[in-house]
Amino acid sequence: MKRLAPLSLLSLLSSMLAGCLVMVPGHLYPVQGTLAAQSPVPIYKFTVSGVGREGTSNVTLQGGEECSGHWAPVPQSEPMGGKSTADWDGVYGAGFYVANVLGNTSIVRAVLTCTKGTTLTAEFFQPIAGEAMTKAKGVATDNSGNLFKLTF
DSSP states (O other): OTTHHHHHHHHHHHHHHHTEEEEEEEEEEEEESTTTTSSSOOOEEEEEEEETTEEEEEEEOGGGOEEEEEEEEOOTTSOOOTHHHHHHHHHHOTTHIIIIITTOTTOEEEEEEETTSOEEEEEEEOSSTTSOGGGOEEEEEETTSOEEEEEO
């Protein structure tokens, strides 16, 4: 019995670490709105970190405005669509939302508040389960009407 205890502990730790997301860097690219009209178009570093199925997100916007918030899966019971449909299709093309997002159980949402009053909402997912987070796709919007493509 003593031999099983260390093996069980090792198995448990391995399982916990398998769901671990230390820190994944991404980028926000403005595609619509006042930021997309700037030359050059600003690009912002967006990071997610956490363990398991939730964690934190951070981004620094123009003028050094720091934003942070929490990310978690979008509950299956939550109705999606409306503005979200237009955002996804606006970034990835007509029909992308219906083909890839609608009904997807892996959609994650991050809501960030910023030091100068900006709010930012991001949604993202891994197109193929088990692939590296670097394949994730997403969109984000701010309270000034900017739409962003989110890549990792």
